[in-house]
Amino acid sequence: MNHSRTAHDIAVVGAGAAGTLTALRLLHNAAAGRPAPARIWLIDPEPAGRGLAFGTDAPHHLLNVPAGRMSAHRDDPGHFVRWLGDRGGEHDFVPRGLFGRYLAESLETAGKHHAAPDLVRVPDRVVGITHQPSAASSAASPLSLRLRGGQSLDFDAAVLALGNFAPGLAWVPPELRASGMFLADPWAPGALATVPEDRDVLLVGTGLTMVDMALSLQRPGRVVHALSRHGLVPQPHATTPILAPATPELDARSGLAGLRRAVLRQIAYCRRVHGDWRMGVDSLRPVTSALWQQLSPADQARLLAQDLRLWETHRHRIPPVSARALRTAVDAGQVSIGRGTVADTKTTADAHGDVVEVRLDNGRRLRVGAVLNCTGSEADLTRIDDTLVTDLLSTGLGTPAPVGGGFDTTAGGRLRPADDRAPAPLWTLGSLRRGNLLETTAIPEIRCQADDLALLLLDRSALATRGEAAPAH
Ligand SMILES: Cc1cc2nc3c(=O)[nH]c(=O)nc-3n(C[C@H](O)[C@H](O)[C@H](O)COP(=O)(O)OP(=O)(O)OC[C@H]3O[C@@H](n4cnc5c(N)ncnc54)[C@H](O)[C@@H]3O)c2cc1C
Incomplete structure (x- = not known):
C-alpha cells in the first residue's frame, strides 16, 4: 500500500540519537521560518531518542561526555543543562537514560510548535529502498521505502540514521556461538538477565561497553574477566573541567x-x-x-x-566516577582487565550447571558462565547482518567507504552510489560516516551534522536536483 503523496516528504530512518536530532532540527528550522516540508516521517520500531547509548535505564551507565557539551542544539549549547536544571538534576555526567528522555521530550515539544510540519511516527523497520531517477522530471517521488510490515512509502529524500550495528562475530569460535552462554549483543533488551548469578563472566573487548558491563555485573563472589588484544581501557575525564585550548594548525599531507x-x-x-x-x-x-x-x-x-x-581510549573518555568504580572493583579482585584473545572454547557441565571453558591465546584457561561480546559495533558493512544495508549495497545505492567504517559519502553526507547508478536523495550521519570522517560518533559532531542536513533538506532547490549529476551535497 502506498501513502497518498504530498510534495516534499522527508523520511528519517532510525530514531536513535542521530535520527531524533535530525527530525528535531527539521522541525525546529521549519518552525523558524525555513520552507517546511509537507511531512517529516520518523521510522523505527524503537521509541525516539534512546538507541544504543541512551536506551539504558541503569543509573550507573553515565554520559561519557559532560552534559554541557550534549545540547541537542548547536546554537543553544546550554539547552540540555537547563533541561536538567529544571528537573533538579546535576549538570555533569548524569545517567545516559536521562539524555534519551531529553531528546524524546525535545522532539515532542518541537512537534507541537504551531508552525512545525507534521511529524509522523512509523513503528517499523525499513528493509529496502528503490530509487527511480526518472521521477525527478515528473511529479512522482524518487524514493520508495519498503517496510518489514509489507508497506511501501514514497519520499523525496531520506536520512539513514541507522547508527550502531551489533558487534562483529568473526572472532567467535563456532562452539561458543552455539553454546547458549554467548551474548552476541550485550545491549539487547534483557541480555544481562541471562547471565548466571553464581559464575564468573568473560567480557571480550575493553572499551566503553566493557566499562558499563563490568560495572553492571561486578559483585562479591564473582570475577568479571575483561580481555582485548591490547588490554587498553578508556581514560577518565579530568576531575575538574578543562579549558578548550586553541586548535593547532597541523597538516597530514606528508604522511x-x-x-x-x-x-x-x-x-x-x-x-x-x-x-x-x-x-x-x-x-x-x-x-x-x-x-x-x-x-x-x-x-x-x-x-x-x-x-x-590508543587514540580512542584517550579521545572517548569515561566519567571520573566510573573510572573510580572500575578501579575499586579491580582492586577488590572482582574485575580483572588484561590482554588476550579467545583461542577456543569447550562447553562442559558441573554440579551448578553448564560452564564454558575458554582457552586464551597465551594458554590461560577461564571457566565462566557467560561470554559477552563487548567488541563494539561492527564497522564493516559487508559483514553486517542487516537487511537494509545488504539491500543498499546490492542495488548499488550505497557503497562502503574505501577503508571501511560505514558508507562512502559526499562532504554533506550523501551516499555515493556504485559507478553505474545515479545518486539517490539519500543521506546519512554519525557512525555510518566514520570511514570518511573518523571523528563523527559522539553528539557534539552528530548534532552539527543533523542541523546541516536539516537545513539542506529544507532547501527545495537543493532537493530539486535530486542527484542525477554527481552529488555535491
Ligand atoms: C556504551 C556507549 C556509550 C556512549 N556514550 C556516549 C555519550 O555519553 N555521549 C555521546 O555523545 N556519545 C556517546 N556514545 C556514542 C554513541 O554511539 C552515539 O552518541 C549515539 O549512540 C549515536 O546514535 P545513533 O542514532 O547514531 O545510533 P543508535 O543509538 O544505534 O540508533 C540507531 C537507531 O536506528 C534504528 N534502525 C536501524 N536500522 C533501522 C532500519 N532499517 N529501519 C528503522 N530503524 C532502524 C535502530 O532501531 C536504532 O533505534 C556512546 C556509545 C556507546 C557504545
Whole structure:
C-alpha cells in the first residue's frame, strides 16, 4: 500500500540519537521560518531518542561526555543543562537514560510548535529502498521505502540514521556461538538477565561497553574477566573541567609518520603548558576529520590498525566516577582487565550447571558462565547482518567507504552510489560516516551534522536536483 503523496516528504530512518536530532532540527528550522516540508516521517520500531547509548535505564551507565557539551542544539549549547536544571538534576555526567528522555521530550515539544510540519511516527523497520531517477522530471517521488510490515512509502529524500550495528562475530569460535552462554549483543533488551548469578563472566573487548558491563555485573563472589588484544581501557575525564585550548594548525599531507610526530608534540605541549594531556587531545577534535582526509588510503589503513585503539581510549573518555568504580572493583579482585584473545572454547557441565571453558591465546584457561561480546559495533558493512544495508549495497545505492567504517559519502553526507547508478536523495550521519570522517560518533559532531542536513533538506532547490549529476551535497 502506498501513502497518498504530498510534495516534499522527508523520511528519517532510525530514531536513535542521530535520527531524533535530525527530525528535531527539521522541525525546529521549519518552525523558524525555513520552507517546511509537507511531512517529516520518523521510522523505527524503537521509541525516539534512546538507541544504543541512551536506551539504558541503569543509573550507573553515565554520559561519557559532560552534559554541557550534549545540547541537542548547536546554537543553544546550554539547552540540555537547563533541561536538567529544571528537573533538579546535576549538570555533569548524569545517567545516559536521562539524555534519551531529553531528546524524546525535545522532539515532542518541537512537534507541537504551531508552525512545525507534521511529524509522523512509523513503528517499523525499513528493509529496502528503490530509487527511480526518472521521477525527478515528473511529479512522482524518487524514493520508495519498503517496510518489514509489507508497506511501501514514497519520499523525496531520506536520512539513514541507522547508527550502531551489533558487534562483529568473526572472532567467535563456532562452539561458543552455539553454546547458549554467548551474548552476541550485550545491549539487547534483557541480555544481562541471562547471565548466571553464581559464575564468573568473560567480557571480550575493553572499551566503553566493557566499562558499563563490568560495572553492571561486578559483585562479591564473582570475577568479571575483561580481555582485548591490547588490554587498553578508556581514560577518565579530568576531575575538574578543562579549558578548550586553541586548535593547532597541523597538516597530514606528508604522511602518517609526520602526523604521529605532530600529534605527540601537540599533546606534550599542552601537558607542559596547561598541565593536562587531555587538552592536547581535545584541541585536535575540530581538525581530526580534515587531517584524516589528507592521509592516503594506505596510511588511513595503517592508522586504523596501529593507532586507532590508543587514540580512542584517550579521545572517548569515561566519567571520573566510573573510572573510580572500575578501579575499586579491580582492586577488590572482582574485575580483572588484561590482554588476550579467545583461542577456543569447550562447553562442559558441573554440579551448578553448564560452564564454558575458554582457552586464551597465551594458554590461560577461564571457566565462566557467560561470554559477552563487548567488541563494539561492527564497522564493516559487508559483514553486517542487516537487511537494509545488504539491500543498499546490492542495488548499488550505497557503497562502503574505501577503508571501511560505514558508507562512502559526499562532504554533506550523501551516499555515493556504485559507478553505474545515479545518486539517490539519500543521506546519512554519525557512525555510518566514520570511514570518511573518523571523528563523527559522539553528539557534539552528530548534532552539527543533523542541523546541516536539516537545513539542506529544507532547501527545495537543493532537493530539486535530486542527484542525477554527481552529488555535491
Ligand atoms: C556504551 C556507549 C556509550 C556512549 N556514550 C556516549 C555519550 O555519553 N555521549 C555521546 O555523545 N556519545 C556517546 N556514545 C556514542 C554513541 O554511539 C552515539 O552518541 C549515539 O549512540 C549515536 O546514535 P545513533 O542514532 O547514531 O545510533 P543508535 O543509538 O544505534 O540508533 C540507531 C537507531 O536506528 C534504528 N534502525 C536501524 N536500522 C533501522 C532500519 N532499517 N529501519 C528503522 N530503524 C532502524 C535502530 O532501531 C536504532 O533505534 C556512546 C556509545 C556507546 C557504545
